[in-house]
Amino acid sequence: MTSAILFTLCGIALAGIGAFGLVAHAHLLRRILALNIIGSGVFLVFGGLGYRLPQSGADPVPQAMVITGIVVALAATALAVTLAVRLFEETGRTSLPGEGSADEHAAD
C-alpha cells in the first residue's frame, strides 16, 4: 500500500463520515461541521495525491490547491455559521424548518 492510497482511503472514509453527519443530523451547527469534515476528507485525498509518483518526488501543486480550498471553506463556514446564528436569533430554531426536530430545543 503506497502512501497515496492510504491518504486516499482515509480521505474517502472521512468524507463518508461527514456525509453521514450531514444527512443524519438536522442541527445546523452539526451540519456545517459535517460539511467541514467532508471538506477535510477531500483535501486529504487531494493533498495525498501530491506523492502519487514516488520516483519524481512530491508534487507541490495539490498542496497549493488545498490551501486555496481551505481558505474558500473557511469563508463558506463563516457565512453559514453567521446565517445559522441569525436564524436562531430570529426564530429560536437550530434546524431548517420542515426538517427533523429531534435535536431541536424549541420550535419557534
Next chain:
Amino acid sequence: MSTPPTDLLPLTVPWAAFAVVMPLAAGLVAVPLGARAAHLAVPGALAGLLLAVLAASQVLTQGPVYHEVGGWAAPLGIRLRLDGLSAAFLVVTAVVTGAVALFSRPVFGPSSGGETRTAFAFWPLLFFTWAGLNAVFVSADLFNLFVALELLTLTGAAMVALDGRAHNLAAALRYLLFALLGSLIYLLGVAFLYALHGTLDMQLLRSATVPGGVAVTAGALMTAGLMAKGALFPLHAWLPPAHAGAPAPASALLSALVVKASFYVIARLWFDVLPAAATVELTQLLGVLGAVAIVFGSLLALRQERLKLVVAYSTVAQLGYLFLMFPLAGAAGEPHPWTAAAWTGGIFHALAHAPAKAAMFLAAGLMMQAAGSDRLDGLVGIARDLPIAAFAFGLAAASLMGLPPSGGFTAKYLLLTSALDSGQWWWIAVMIAGSLLACAYLFRVLNRFLTGPEEQPALAPVARRHQFLALALAGSSIVLGLLSLVPYDLLQIGRVTAAVEALS
C-alpha cells in the same frame, strides 16, 4: 505531456482578464461606498458591456484566444480562454447584469432610506457575482473554476439572505448547504482527474484523457456536484424558496445567470474535457433527469399561488431543457450530423432564457411593489396599472414557451430538429409537453394580469423607467431569436467537436 497547439494567436489585449477584473474592482470600491455605490451602476454597466463586446469581437476576428495569467504556461500556470461560447455568455451576462444594476439604482441607492444593511450589502454582492460569472466563463482550468463557482455560491447565498427575514435566512442556508456539498463533490472529481493526468488545464486534459473507470468516476462526481449547484432535478429543492425569497434584482441575477454557470461547466466538461468518457448511458441519464425536471417543475409551477414562486419553478423546468442537449448531441465518440444543432440549441436555450427570466423577475418585483404582495389573487387586473411591466412579462413568457420569433423558439427548434434527425423521438414528446405546460402556467398568470373588475384597490406608484428596463430585457430575448445568425456563428468559433452542419 503535450503542449497546447501553437495555431492559437497570442492574445494581444486580454479582454477576458479585464472582464473579470473590472467587476471585481468595482465590487471592492463598492464596499466602502455603501449605498452610494449605486453611482457605480451606470459606469459599471457600460464598462462591462463594452468589455464583453470587445471580447466577442476579438473572438470573431481572431478566433479562440488564450491568456496565460502572469506569464505562467500550463500545466503549472492557470490560463484564461476566450472562445465563442465564453464570449456569448460574457455578452449575455453583461446585458442582464447591467440592466439589473440600472434597475437596482433607486431600489438600493442613497435615496432608498439611507444606509440600510440591504443597500450596503447589495452593490458589492452584485459586482462580485458578475466577477464570479465572468471568471467561470473564461476559466480554462478546472480548479480555477472551483474557486469561481465558490465565489458565486457565497455571493448567491448572501443575496438570498439580503432581506434578513427568517424564511429568507432558512432558504439561504439550505442553498448554501446544497451548494457547498456540491462544490466538495466537484472538488473530489477534480482531484481524481489530477491524479490521472497531473494537470487541470481543460485543453491538456482533453488531449490526455483516455476513456476509463477513473475518468468516468471523476466526471460523474463533478457532474453530481454541479447538479446540486445548478438545481437539476432531483437536487432542485433549494431553488424555489431561495429565488422567490430574494429581492427582485437578486432573484433576476440568480435565476437568469448563476444557475447557468453550473450548467456551463457541465457542458464544458462533457463536450470539451471528457468527450470520450461521455457514454450513451450517461448522456441519456442526464437527458432523463432534464425531462423529469421539465415536467415536474412545470406541474409545480402550475400549482403556485405566488407569482415569484411560479417564476422560480419555471426556472427548474427551463433548466431541464438544457440537459436534453447531452443525449441529443451525443457527446460520445463520433460527432453526428445533428450534433452541432443539438449543442447550439442547448446553449441557445441557456442564453435566451437569461434575459427572459431576468425580465420576469424584475416585472414580478415591480408588481409586488405596486400591489404590496406577489399573491396571484392580489395581482388581478394589474396590467391596467402596470401595462409595460405586464407586457414585459408576456414577452418573456413568449420566449419561455418557445413562440417564434423569440430566442426560446430558435433554441427549441434546434433541439427538436436534432431529436428528429437522431431518431430520439421521446425527447420530442417531452419538449412538446414542456412547452404546453409552460403555456398553461404562464397563461394562468397572464390571464389574471389582464382580467379583473373595474374598481381596483389603490396601488403604490411605480417608476415607468423601471418597467422599461424589464421590457428591454424581455425584448432582447426576442431579438436574440430575430438575429440568431450572429450568435450562432459566434458559438461555433472554437467549438471542439466540429461536426458537419445539418441545419436544413
